Amino acid sequence: MPTPHPQRVAWDGARTIVRACADREWAIWFANWINAQAGPPFGQLVMECRARLVAGYGYEAAALEAGMWRVRLGDLMRERPDLIEPLAEVVREAADRMRSAA
Template structure:
């Protein structure tokens, strides 16, 4: 029987990029609802905070927007790695949320 190896840093990186991208885009509402149901209110709140920081940065100018995006991806990567270490049972939820965003047509 073959075992699947989950590379947690890769799952965290992919999730971080997808979540930050969605936080600043039209997928936000869908992701927020799914995140609330699968990961809980703390994660829902963190996504809302990320969205607000991205929106604030977009009003301040392009340089700020790119810097804030990079910082948000780094924050989410660390959060997700920590979550998966503490709660390995949620790895599939993170992967499902990330894959769900990849399946969403860009608008």
């Protein structure tokens, strides 16, 4: 399998995290995974994202959160290139599982 492109992983990851934050259990699952891989504060950031989205700020909030996550994930992969492939894999897995659960 080819090496995932970090910018693609950052965008796909950002959209997947925002989508996961719509559901409490998915948000907790993703927060636990990213916290275990990248360490604090990433898990807390997922839960804060969920809180803002649940507060009901609509599409604009989701777009803003996705943009912030794209930057966070991009920075994370630059600092920790060893996380590119695991992140790409978990994003694919989560997106597939959420799609099949819908």
